[in-house]
Amino acid sequence: MKTLRNTLMSLLATSAIVTSTGVSALPTGWVDGLPAWTATASSCSVDESSAGKYDFAGSQFRYLGTNVSGSSISGGSGFPPLFLISPITVRCNVTPSYDYVPAFVADDPDEFGSAAYWKNPNWEWNSLIVGYKDTDGIGTKAQMTASLKKVSRATLSESTIATFNSNLTASVVAHEDVKTFDHTFDFESNEYYVEINLYRTDTSVATPVAYSVRLANGWVPEIAH
DSSP states (O other), X not given: OHHXXXXXXXXXXXXXXXXXXXXXXXXXXXXXXXXXXXXXXXXXXXXXXXXXXXXXXXXXXXXOTTOOSEEEEOOOTTSOOEEEEOXXXXXXXXXXXXEEEOOBOOSSTTSOOBOOEEEOGGGGOOEEXXXXXXXXXXXXXXXXXXXXXXXXXXXXXXXXXXXXXGGGSOOOSSEEEEEEOOOOOXXXXXXXXXXXXXXXXXXTSOOOEEEEEEEEEEEOOOOOO
16 A cells, blocks of 8 residues: 555646546636547557557656657768757547437428438538647747547548647646638538547656547637626
């Protein structure tokens, strides 16, 4: 029991786990419209370049131990070493959800009925919402980015719809934040995924953490005066 307590105290002291002291950075009064697509960062697929550098803990995706997001290589004779930045990365597959609309049978012979069909409500998603912890806020030693990507089935071409960058906010505690966008989703022609990248340039800062991501139709209700 003493060993477990010491381990937990060590993790808390080094900010290695997300604690309940996190606060939300979503706008005051923010509302998520349902249905939404959601994923924990630890349920997403890890890029092969991150092998041996990442750690999953519950919902969290983070750096393992003292690993950092770069490595030094020789700059050649007479030149200083080069530092290559390579984040640890997970990609989360976005899946559509459908509502079943039952058939309508008209009681009046002068009215028309309708066949049953599936309705896709995802066209109205306008918000990329991420749960994360950037351990140095606007500093550049730790960073989390999350990008919503579209992939054309016909051509395999990819484009970025929206990107969230944790270095644009000063918060250093676990919280949620949002990047809004304008896009009409088309799951008949495209695939979608969210790519999460973590950066830590040296061990003077604790590992940044990503723990959740979702797409929703979000807004701040207007207050009538």
